[in-house]
Amino acid sequence: MLFSPCLLAQKIEKYIGSVTIDMAGRTYRSSLDIYFSSYAESDTVKLYIQGGAEITSVKSGASSISYKTTDEELVYDSRKKQILIPIDNITHKKISISYANSFDEIKNKRFQYKPDWTEFNIYTDWFPWNIAYGLFHYDLKINTTDSVIGANLSENNVLKSTNATFDMSFLVSSKAQRKTTKNGKINIYYHQVADTIINSIQEKSEQFFSYYEQTYGPADTDELVIVVSDSKRSLSYARPNFISLNFDEQFTKTHIKTLAHEIAHLWWLKADLATWEDWLNEAFAEYSAYVVYRTEYGKDAYDDYIQKIENWLQKFELPTLWEIEKSHSESNRVLTYKGALYLCELENRIGIEKMEALLKEMHGRKIVTTTDFLDLLTELTDPTTSSWFEEQLKK
Ligand SMILES: [Zn+2]
Known part of the structure; x- marks a missing residue:
């Protein structure tokens, strides 16, 4: 193989594995195989994970390999620590990490555990990640007795990426209600949000979708999941085919603008997210x-x-x-x-x-x-x- 500078960096290709979520027991545990497409020799793989997470094993090939974890640090209210794995310990560009955590360890105020509505995403550091390792694909089996909501989710709760991305995002909520827009393309899931707000989101989503479609041509996807919660936080985010819309009590013109922004990502999400x-x-x-x-x-x-x-x-x-x-x-x-x-x-x-x-x-x-x-x-x-x-x- 030719030596080229881009081979000097760690790149994650995909995550394959499972997460088992016990909402009543307030815990989750996960086993993930992380495949690298490239890495620098004699370097160290650094992965962030939620503070409090207990690493049960790190393996490469059939054997356990040595690793270190750093002290916890607080980044934007979020407790993180790093798992450090010397690359020389890794074989076949693959590591398998198993870990467990309690929801109570998540101190990020914006993503506090709620038994009726819990969002899994990069903000909660539920999976080991490093944004510098590029965009990846994933294939994740979600085991839980509660209902799972996500984009491109199969009937047996396997969540698969359609585009390379930087997050594995989904929602666990057995209380969520669903509304589908008349065009059948947008499913809105919500819990404890006023009907007037949901009706307005339904109507606006459909309207914005058709406006963009008429103006820019067919969307990159035919399916959109919108989850709406009155979470008292004003952080909304979009992932391929998935929007989480959050607001505090009032649904204002600014929220309508946010909804329009997130729906627009069905057209504008093709450029490299890492640069x-x-x-x-x-x-x-x-x-x-x-x-x-x-x-x-x-x-x-x-x-x-x-x-x-x-x-x-x-x-x-x-x-x-x-x-x-x-x-x-x-x-x-x-x-x-x-x-x-x-x-x-x-x-x-x-x-x-x-x-x-x-x-x-x-x-x-x-x-x-x-x-x-x-x-x-x-x-x-x-x-x-x-x-x-x-x-x-x-x-
Ligand atoms: Zn955006």
Whole structure:
């Protein structure tokens, strides 16, 4: 094999295994085989896991291998520790990790265990992960007597990835109720959320979905699961075909905008999530949501909203979008909001119709790099516009 720099880094290819969840007993345990597509020799594999997790075994091949765990650290309210495994101990680029944990060990306030509704995702560090090891596939059997809700879930509770991603996200809730949109494409699961809110989410989801479909062409997927909880936290997140929508008591225009953003990811989620090219996902989803917001509430409300975002962004000293590291503390704000405002400026310059054509082509041609996007912009407008836009991104 040729020696190349990219072989110097650890890359996870896939996770295969199971998790057994005992909601009443407030525990979960898991056995995962982690396959690497590459790694550097004489280095150490570093994986994060929820603090409090008890590692029962780490194996490679048929035998147990030595490893260390670090002290726990607190990152954004989340307790983590690292599992450190010397690569020289690993054979066939595969390790098998078994561990168990109690839900009570999760101290992250945003993801406290509730017997009727528990979300599993990267924020709870329920599986060993390292974002620097790239995007992966997974095949996960979920054992529980409670109901499991997730995207691409088989009848026997096997959760499989459709796209390479960075999370294994699902919900366990036997109390969740379900509503399906009239187009049959969106299933909404909820618990203890007012009917008026759920009806509004159902109606808006369907409306936004058809708006995007008409404007950008067919979505990358035909199935969408939306889970809605009045969790008193304002963190919503989207994974391929899966949206978790959270709010605190009131369902506001901003939540409608969030819903529009997350649904837009059915069109905008093709670019590399691990690099700055992620702005082609985040800024495009955010901009699409502003467009929907304008259709919904009118031009004045849209202008006010954009102004609010601009004022808010000015409070921070934001770095340049171009080639920003994902690990930068401001990367999310820059890739999502700063990027979206650039797209609004582009729309001002080329007009709504051209902008729609641009996004439609971008989606249709599956463009996933900024270079290709700028080429498309040149093709649909002119070189001056394209270099002007490039300059914006480099500001
Ligand atoms: Zn997003």
